Amino acid sequence: MDAIDRKILAYVQKGGRDSYAEIGAAVGLSISAVNERLKKLHTCGAIQFWSAAVDPRAVGRPILAYTQVLTAGARSDDVDAFLNAVRRNDAVLECHHVTGRWSYLLKIRTESLESLEALLSGIAAAPGVTQTHTELALSSLKETSVVPLAADGT
Template sequence: MSDIDKIDRKILAVLQADGRIANVELAEKVGLSPTSIGERLKRLQRDGYIEGYGARLNPQMLGLGLLVFVEVLLDKTTPDVFERFARAVRLAPEVLECHMVAGGFDYLVKARVADMSAYRRFLGESLLALPGVRESRTYAVMEEVKRDAPLPVG
């Protein structure tokens, strides 16, 4: 992985705000030629700074209005239990993010479903059925105060 300079950081900041920006416009914003921008973008992608591009979708418009965070405690904390849980949770489409954490529980799961009854089904049929799950605690989001924030690259 290579080091990134101030211009690379500006490119990353602009792309986080508008991933569909044309290379010519991006070049103007950072003060480089379109050719230089193209080369830098290829390097930033190759080196893993840019993982991909996508659209931010409105969850309510898609019938996924309930966001929940779930603390998951496993029955054992052994490498094979961790691996089985991780493999299974990757297959759950409701799960947006899952993080192994240090503290009073093992994983923090971020999931999105239609409503509380859909969450109840997801909890009983999917989450609690995952390998090694001993217990869970759910936190339903009442209001999303800040969402999809850009990374501080500046």
């Protein structure tokens, strides 16, 4: 990946609906060169997929919670069942295996406190889960999916 690829990635993260001509003008390439580079960036996995940034409040998901989950030294089947349940639940936006006291950190978006409570009850009751801790976001100063790119590509 060279400097132009990084410029393209930085640009499309913020302007993914722009035309190849607009991207090309921003990075100094022709339409066909932008097309080829985007294909290569997709093939190598640098671009995983295309999506739209959706305002959670506009679609009825105003509740933002972060839940820490502790799993016991339980059988791996139990942890796998928990992780599969997390993968299937659309309200769980992110799941990270983390260091420290907790095993996993979940980012959750729900339509109400009642639906959050039901989801958390299910998580707490999952085999292998020994404890959870949840914090609600009162407001969000910054929320982005834009990945900063190192100048040298590392």
